[in-house]
Amino acid sequence: MTTRSIPTLFAAALLAPTLLLAGCSGDDEPQQSVAPAPGPGKAVATDADGNTTYPCEVKGTISGDAKAKVKDSGVVVIQAGDSGIKAIYTLSVDAGLLNIYVGDGEAKPSSLLWQADGKQSVSADDPNGLSANVDGTAASLSGTTVSGPAGKVTFDLAFSCGG
Numbered sequence: 001m002t003t004r005s006i007p008t009l010f011a012a013a014l015l016a017p018t019l020l021l022a023g024c025s026g027d028d029e030p031q032q033s034v035a036p037a038p039g040p041g042k043a044v045a046t047d048a049d050g051n052t053t054y055p056c057e058v059k060g061t062i063s064g065d066a067k068a069k070v071k072d073s074g075v076v077v078i079q080a081g082d083s084g085i086k087a088i089y090t091l092s093v094d095a096g097l098l099n100i101y102v103g104d105g106e107a108k109p110s111s112l113l114w115q116a117d118g119k120q121s122v123s124a125d126d127p128n129g130l131s132a133n134v135d136g137t138a139a140s141l142s143g144t145t146v147s148g149p150a151g152k153v154t155f156d157l158a159f160s161c162g163g
Contacts, residue, residue, distance in 0.1 A: 052078045053076070054078070060158055065153055066151060072091065074161075075090050088101055089139045091159070098113070099113040112155075115150060116150040119149035123144070139159040144156075
């Protein structure tokens with residue numbers, strides 16, 4: 001079984017939206033194939049490894065050392081391989097970047113990563129108040145706190161994806 005580190009998966013999650021924009025001049029043939037969504041909605045990109053990106057609507061708040069009221073777009077990347085990570089939910093706001101890594105075979109996320117000002121804070125596995133669907137359709141954080149070099153931040157967010 002192939003394993004990938006969190007930084008590698010993080011880079012993949014950041015790269016997916018970039019790949020989506022890379023071939024969009026209007027007259028070109030599509031650069032990405034589109035796979036059927038695991039739930040309702042449409043995929044926006046599938047990369048060469050078969051990882052598929054779907055849009056998400058994200059609502060809620062971020063508090064603590066970073067503050068934001070969120071009503072924004074995010075993405076979820078469904079991982080095609082056997083890396084142990086099945087889905088990565090991502091939200092980028094002015095205050096920082098949030099990734100939720102969901103392990104396959106479980107309905108609980110494996111970890112949470114917050115990046116701000118070039119620093120990272122990573123949660124323990126399966127932190128309290130965090131739940132996510134392995135199929136990439138929804139995730140929620142309810143009073144979930146991360147502490148580390150990027151600060152102490154509490155999340156109350158809901159991701160609704162694929163629709």
